[in-house]
Amino acid sequence: MAKWLVKSEPSSWSFAQQIEAGKAGTSWNGVRNHTAKQYLMAMAMGDEAFFYHSNDGKEIVGIVAVSRTYYPDPTDAKGKFGMVDFSVVRPLDKPVTLDAIKKEAALQDMVLVKNSRLSVQPVTEAEWDTVLRMAAA
DNA sequence: GCCAACGTTGGC
DNA sequence: GCCAACGTTGGC
Numbered sequence: 219m220a221k222w223l224v225k226s227e228p229s230s231w232s233f234a235q236q237i238e239a240g241k242a243g244t245s246w247n248g249v250r251n252h253t254a255k256q257y258l259m260a261m262a263m264g265d266e267a268f269f270y271h272s273n274d275g276k277e278i279v280g281i282v283a284v285s286r287t288y289y290p291d292p293t294d295a296k297g298k299f300g301m302v303d304f305s306v307v308r309p310l311d312k313p314v315t316l317d318a319i320k321k322e323a324a325l326q327d328m329v330l331v332k333n334s335r336l337s338v339q340p341v342t343e344a345e346w347d348t349v350l351r352m353a354a355a
Numbered sequence: 356g357c358c359a360a361c362g363t364t365g366g367c
Numbered sequence: 368g369c370c371a372a373c374g375t376t377g378g379c
Binding site (some may be wrong): 253333334 | 373
Binding site (some may be wrong): 225227272273276316333337 | 363365
């Protein structure tokens with residue numbers, strides 16, 4: 219089961235709103251980047267993803283799971299892009315900040331560190347476990 | 356099909 | 368608010 223990381227600016231969609239959406243989940247629309255699209259298409263039912271707050275917070279705040287795989291994004295007039303649905307899994311006990319990630323030797327190769335612009339990213343099992351350990355500490 | 360110009364994202 | 372990095376657009 220693959221792991222991912224998705225980013226959102228809290229001002230447009232925050233984890234608090236994701237929690238309110240609850241089990242029903244919400245569609246992750248608005249992705250307009252082909253690299254990100256490839257990753258969205260690769261997601262499977264039940265795959266888990268870290269929820270990262272960009273700009274305001276700059277930290278991983280929770281975990282979501284894929285509740286519906288890739289389908290067309292109705293907000294894209296040209297029909298080129300699609301989206302998946304995410305339902306909330308749980309918040310992290312303690313948010314893991316970008317600063318902490320950059321200081322962690324085991325996370326230097328995270329896409330978040332190397333290509334901060336990409337809004338949907340793959341996360342390795344090792345990185346996933348490391349972040350979870352940091353969130354529990 | 357190349358590449359310069361432009362727009363957007365996101366960390367600082 | 369600035370600016371670097373990156374993606375996209377459009378002229379040729």
